[in-house]
Amino acid sequence: MTSTMNLEATVETKPRTAKAPPLTKNYYGPAWHGIHRVITLPSPLKTVFSFFSDARNLEKITPPELHFNIANTDSIELEEGCHIQYNLKLMGVPFKWLTRINQWEPPFAFVDEQEQGPFRNWRHTHSFVSLSSDQTLMRDVVRYRLPFWPIGEAVHPLVAAMVDRIFDYRQRAVSEIFVHDAGG
Numbered sequence: 001m002t003s004t005m006n007l008e009a010t011v012e013t014k015p016r017t018a019k020a021p022p023l024t025k026n027y028y029g030p031a032w033h034g035i036h037r038v039i040t041l042p043s044p045l046k047t048v049f050s051f052f053s054d055a056r057n058l059e060k061i062t063p064p065e066l067h068f069n070i071a072n073t074d075s076i077e078l079e080e081g082c083h084i085q086y087n088l089k090l091m092g093v094p095f096k097w098l099t100r101i102n103q104w105e106p107p108f109a110f111v112d113e114q115e116q117g118p119f120r121n122w123r124h125t126h127s128f129v130s131l132s133s134d135q136t137l138m139r140d141v142v143r144y145r146l147p148f149w150p151i152g153e154a155v156h157p158l159v160a161a162m163v164d165r166i167f168d169y170r171q172r173a174v175s176e177i178f179v180h181d182a183g184g
Contacts, residue, residue, distance in 0.1 A: 031153065032121075033160060034143040037167050041138055041178040045130035048138060048178070049107035052126055053078045058086075061173040063166055066090070080104035083115070090118055090162065099124075120145040120152070138174070140167060 041048050051057055055076045062068040070076070071085040078084075078101055086097040097117035104110050107128060114122035122144045129137040146152035146159060 031145050031149050032143055033145070033156060034141065035160075035163055035167055036142075037140045037171055039138050039171050039175060040131065041136050041174065042134060043136055043178050044134055045128055045136045046107050048136040049128050051177070052128075052138075053106065053110065055084050060177065061170045062088075063169040066166070067094075071096075078104070078110065084112070086117075091158075118147070120147045120149065140170070142167070 055070055055078060058070065059068055066088045068086060068088040071087055072083070076082065076084060080101055080103065082101050084099050084101075086099070088095055088097060095118045098115045099112040099117075099122070100115050102111050102113050103125075109125065109127040111123065111125045113124075123142070125139075125141045127139045127141075129139075131137055142163070144163070146156060
């Protein structure tokens with residue numbers, strides 16, 4: 001008996017740009033984890049993208065307990081290929097974190113990926129959709145793998161809770177900044 005498979009349903013005909021991978025564990029395998037946050041902001045697309053494309057604003061939307069700062073703020077102009085060096089503390093442990101902008105599609109999306117830092121892999125897709133002349137939908141999709149697999153997986157519940165707290169804080173801070181700027 002011969003079976004045939006319809007591969008059209010599983011093969012992408014267009015190259016991936018700013019779209020995030022599907023939110024399924026099996027996309028990358030069992031050691032990949034992720035989060036997904038969406039927020040609607042009361043500002044035009046270009047204003048929102050401009051805020052997120054200025055790396056110095058990361059300090060404004062990162063929880064204070066991370067002691068987050070950007071080491072190379074003088075030389076950053078975000079574009080594809082640029083690097084951003086951060087200093088931060090995770091669970092009280094100091095880390096240096098180096099990311100690279102691997103995709104740059106203003107004003108709709110950009111992707112940063114860790115080149116050096118506390119995770120085995122970290123890929124953060126920022127995407128923006130204009131809903132109207134004064135409303136923008138912002139989406140954060142993060143995929144990450146922990147170091148020292150499979151042993152590192154034992155601490156994943158703790159890491160997942162920390163990443164959730166960071167992005168919950170980020171959403172609140174972003175909301176406050178844009179509501180304040182919109183006069184709300």
